[in-house]
Amino acid sequence: MQITASNPMYVRREEIPAEVLEKEKTIYRNQARESGKPEKILDKIAEGKLEKFYQEVCLMEQPFIKNTDITLKELLEELVTKLGENILIRRFVRFQLGETAES
DSSP: OHHHHHOOSBSSGGGSOHHHHHHHHHHHHHHHHHTTOOGGGHHHHHHHHHHHHHHHHBGGGSEETTEEEEEHHHHHHHHHHHHOSOOOOOOOOOOOTTOOOOO
């Protein structure tokens, strides 16, 4: 249900390719520069926006849909403690009706 509702692209932030991160950082720096922000704080602004990007595209960084006060990572940590079992999410698949495969 979480994956259907939030449409993550990656399980963890470590799985995001470096070129995707660099592209996002460049976009965020340019947006800040165009809005008139000083050069010395562009990287800090980009890092802040990158954290928001992680919350949108990484499953483990997203707020749990049944309790938005915690992330999925925090929920998993609670379950591991409660159950005494190691729980890992390695991958997921999301199907969407009406979509066609691109060649």
